[in-house]
Amino acid sequence: xxxxxxxxDYLEGPRLDSCFEFFADGNVSVHWTNCLEMRExxxxxxxxxxxxxxxxxxxxxxxxxxxVVWLRNRRGILKLTMFDLYQAYSxxxxxxxxxxxxxxxxxxxxxxxEAGPFLCLAGLSWMNPRLYRQFVYAxxxxxxxxxxxxxxxxxxxxxxxxxxxxxxxxxMHLSQVTSRGLLFELPIGxxxxxxxxxxxxxVNFYLPTGLNLNLNSSDFKSLSENLKLHSNKVQEQSYLQxxxxxxxxxxxxxxxxxxxxxxxxxxxxxxxxxxxxALLASAREETQELMxxxx
Numbered sequence: 001x002x003x004x005x006x007x008x009d010y011l012e013g014p015r016l017d018s019c020f021e022f023f024a025d026g027n028v029s030v031h032w033t034n035c036l037e038m039r040e041x042x043x044x045x046x047x048x049x050x051x052x053x054x055x056x057x058x059x060x061x062x063x064x065x066x067x068v069v070w071l072r073n074r075r076g077i078l079k080l081t082m083f084d085l086y087q088a089y090s091x092x093x094x095x096x097x098x099x100x101x102x103x104x105x106x107x108x109x110x111x112x113x114e115a116g117p118f119l120c121l122a123g124l125s126w127m128n129p130r131l132y133r134q135f136v137y138a139x140x141x142x143x144x145x146x147x148x149x150x151x152x153x154x155x156x157x158x159x160x161x162x163x164x165x166x167x168x169x170x171x172m173h174l175s176q177v178t179s180r181g182l183l184f185e186l187p188i189g190x191x192x193x194x195x196x197x198x199x200x201x202x203v204n205f206y207l208p209t210g211l212n213l214n215l216n217s218s219d220f221k222s223l224s225e226n227l228k229l230h231s232n233k234v235q236e237q238s239y240l241q242x243x244x245x246x247x248x249x250x251x252x253x254x255x256x257x258x259x260x261x262x263x264x265x266x267x268x269x270x271x272x273x274x275x276x277x278a279l280l281a282s283a284r285e286e287t288q289e290l291m292x293x294x295x
Contacts, residue, residue, distance in 0.1 A: 007290040011041055014052045016137045017130070019153055022286065027155045028224045028279075030287055033140055034151035034176075037291045046141040057138055064131070070114050071121065074104040077114060085109075085126060086135045152177045152283045156211075156227055158184075163202035163241075172205075172257075177276050181260040188255075203242045213271035220282035223275070240266035 003022070010020040011032075019029035032038040046053045064083035071078040088094040098107055099122045108118035109126055119125055139145045156174040161167075176183035207213070215226050242259045261273040 004290060004293050008294045011038070011294055014056075016042075016053075016057070017133055022220075022283070023224060025228055027228045028283065029153045030151075030283065031153060033137070034148070034153075035284075035287055036147055036150070037288065039140065039147070041291075043141055043143060053141060057134060057141075060131070060134055061138055067111070069126070070110045070118075071098070071107050072110070072118055073101065073107050079114070082111075082126070086132060089127070089132070090136060090139065149179050150280065150284045150287075152280050154227060154279075156208075158208070159206045161204045161206075163204065166204075175256070177280050179277070179280060181258055181263075182276065184257045184259065186255050186257055201244045203244060205240050205242065207240070207268060207272075213268060213275050215275065218278060218282055220279075220286045223279045223282055226275075227279075240264050240268045240272055 007020060010018070016032075019031045021029045030038070032042050042053070061083065064086060065081050067082035069080050069082055069085060071080060085098075088098050101107060101122075107121040109121045110116045110118045111126065136145070153176055154174055157171050158174060159169055159171050161169050170187050172187065173185040174182055175185045212226050215223065217223060242263050243265070244257070244259065244263070261277075264272060
């Protein structure tokens with residue numbers, strides 16, 4: 001199927017959680033929420049009463065309003081709905097009031113009865129990731145969430161060690177490329193060490209043998225194919241470092257780690273940044289051309 005038709009089918013398709021894959025291998029893709037023009041297209045579908053976007057999405061979220069949940073801390077018990085919890089978690093003003101409290105002020109929740117049993121609210125065991133994504137999609141479609149820069153989803157694994165622990169090798173998955181940095185998915189069960197609530201680590205990333213950072217090209221296909229040519233073997237003495245410093249209470253429950261380009265150092269750091277910036281720019285241009293053809 002021609003890529004233009006494939007893209008048009010994606011724009012008119014029913015699945016909000018799927019990404020558009022530029023190539024058959026699925027190595028590089030974009031989600032409609034991460035591109036301004038695509039987001040505006042889906043918002044227009046929602047405004048004009050698209051049957052799936054309005055009926056199915058709204059019904060699923062409305063069902064959350066009938067699920068009762070009780071919150072408890074030292075001040076007493078509060079009766080809410082599961083819809084209220086999802087709404088509060090996605091609100092930057094409400095979220096700290098419910099999910100960042102410590103000690104006796106910390107909230108617990110129960111979905112059974114007012115008498116419990118109660119679990120820690122901040123543990124997020126109440127959350128269904130798929131439902132939360134639907135909730136976020138609804139807010140985006142209504143124009144209630146701000147616009148962010150173009151982001152590209154990629155598929156690349158990088159081996160890494162932590163400074164001072166060279167014998168322990170882990171694998172981190174690079175999942176998103178942005179204009180200011182990279183978003184990594186942490187290994188299951190992996191936790192960075194913290195000292196008094198602050199995480200301060202130096203990470204050594206080992207570069208795969210097939211990843212050519214000297215590729216001088218602005219061609220989207222060439223840059224994308226460079227990602228899938230990598231192997232699990234690493235280049236001898238070829239690595240770059242990243243200094244990670246943040247308050248762990250802000251990211252304790254997250255399975256993702258965002259690293260700014262400025263936090264990378266080492267001989268390959270400049271070329272590493274240049275490669276992903278070029279990949280992002282070429283993907284942005286390709287997406288704009290597809291949007292123009294689909295109009």
